[in-house]
Amino acid sequence: MQTNLADFIRDTRDGIDADAILRKCVHCGFCTATCPTYQLTGDELEGPRGRIYLIKQVLEGRPATDKTQAHLDHCLTCRNCESTCPSGVQYGRLADIGRRVVEQQVPRPAGQRLLRTVLKETLPRRWLFTPAMKAGQLVRPLLPQALQDKVPARQRAGAWPRTEHTRKMLFLEGCVQPAMSPNINAATARVFDAVGVQLVAASRAGCCGAIRWHLNDADGGRADMRRNIDAWWPYLEQGIDTILINASGCGAMIKEYGHALADDPAYAGKAARVSAAAKDVSEVLPAFEQRLRDKLGTRAGAQRVAYHPPCTLQHGQQIRGKVEGLLRAAGVDVKLCADSHLCCGSAGTYSVLHKEVARQLRDDKLAKLQATGPERIVSANIGCITHLQSGTDVPVEHWIELLDRALA
Structure with missing residues (x-):
């Protein structure tokens, strides 16, 4: 695909990345066969190929509209298209860039802005989200069905193993998971204890950054990444070589730290090492x-x-x-x-x-x-x-x- 990016983005990191990704696309349309929103609507602009054209137009200087924003918002960023693409187009990274540019050009209605702000400021903060979830669980039968769907019944986690093992791995507890389904983390620790591995959670680590990053708050997402790197770095320096993750959404984000912070001279090297150390439970x-x-x-x-x-x-x-x-x-x-x-x-x-x-x-x-x-x-x-x-x-x-x- 030929490109001619506008001056406002051409020589920036996002522009260089976007240009390289766009040039890989050969318009074949294989991606539409595995795109969930295209399957539902049959609309070209609700599939990866159509969204790529929209992003290309915006990056080449054509003003974005609320329709442009809506089509990009409707993308699930499931990245199924990346598994299908024969040319290796990194659509997920391109979509993140396109959304951020469009966000700067198209003001959202007040209701959308409020909801997105609540999500990105509440979900990543355990000290806010956990008491809110506990309160919701107490009154769950009284909540509207839409809210009940987001508030799982209270769950017992059981005991965290206390055995000391020579083999240790860092472990990401996450932001919403400990409140919504605490047994997942405890069960993971017990399974690894059974095979002779002790999981160590760094107390200062928190949200992986995915929530803010995918809500077009790149600065907020990078702040979450840097905080986690700072929390994990002493352990990596001491010889722990694995950061274990049992939430695949978090794992996908942490494996992108090296790319997201590649231009940060203070964190680029550390971020690359963290990404290399990040492993899903099923990999280990x-x-x-x-x-x-x-x-x-x-x-x-x-x-x-x-x-x-x-x-x-x-x-x-x-x-x-x-x-x-x-x-x-x-x-x-x-x-x-x-x-x-x-x-x-x-x-x-x-x-x-x-x-x-x-x-x-x-x-x-x-x-x-x-x-x-x-x-x-x-x-x-x-x-x-x-x-x-x-x-x-x-x-x-x-x-x-x-x-x-x-x-x-």
């Missing part, structure tokens, strides 16, 4: 598969489970097959549903900002998951788990919780 546990087999025996049972691989895992991090392999090694009958590559509609804050599209995608995903006849549904990201559970009575949980119960 296969090394302990035999030890898990020995401990589990047949205790996981032959229960039938439907697995929903989050987009941030299978497309964002390009990790496929590992969760299924671990569960099958534990004796679980795990199934992938039809169109397992498609997004469930959660997509971070998307299910709050675009409820109708998110609901349609959720219901379609649940119908296909339930067609496999599962006793429960498992996934690997808190957003997907909460979103799917809001539409079904079948239990939905993190796959690590299933292993934890079997080990117990």
Whole structure:
């Protein structure tokens, strides 16, 4: 694709990145076949190829409009198109750049601005979000259905293991997960304790930065990244070589730290090292598969489970097959549903900002998951788990919780 970027962005870091990405696109349209919003609407501008043209026009100097903004907002950033693209177009990075430029040109209505501000200022701060979630859980039966869908029932986490192990890994607790589903973190710690690994959570680490970054607040997102790097750096210097992450959305973001902070002379090198150390749980546990087999025996049972691989895992991090392999090694009958590559509609804050599209995608995903006849549904990201559970009575949980119960 030929480009002629406008002066305001041509020689900037974003401009250089965008130009390189745009030039890879060959207009083939393969991406439209795997784009959830294009599948729903059939509108070219609601697919990756159409959005790429919109971004190109804006970066070449054509003024953005509210329609431009709406089409970019409707993108889930699931990055399914990246898995499909034969030319290696990094659409996710291009979409982030395009949205930020459009955000500067098109004022949002007051209601949109308020909602986005509440999301990016509340969700990343555990000291705000946790008490708000606890209050919501206390009055959950009285809440409107739309709010009940976002407030899971209270959950017991169980004990965090106290055993000291020689092998240690850093562990990201996250911002919303400890309040919404505290058992996921505790279960992860117990599973790793069982294979001889101690998880260490740095107290100053918090939100990975994805919430602000994907709400077009790049400065806020980078501030979250720098805070986490500062929190983790002493441990990395002491020899811990892995930052373990059990929320795939966070993992996808942390693996981008090196790119996001590449122009920051104080943090570029550290960010690259952090990105290299970041590992999803499913990347690390296969090394302990035999030890898990020995401990589990047949205790996981032959229960039938439907697995929903989050987009941030299978497309964002390009990790496929590992969760299924671990569960099958534990004796679980795990199934992938039809169109397992498609997004469930959660997509971070998307299910709050675009409820109708998110609901349609959720219901379609649940119908296909339930067609496999599962006793429960498992996934690997808190957003997907909460979103799917809001539409079904079948239990939905993190796959690590299933292993934890079997080990117990």
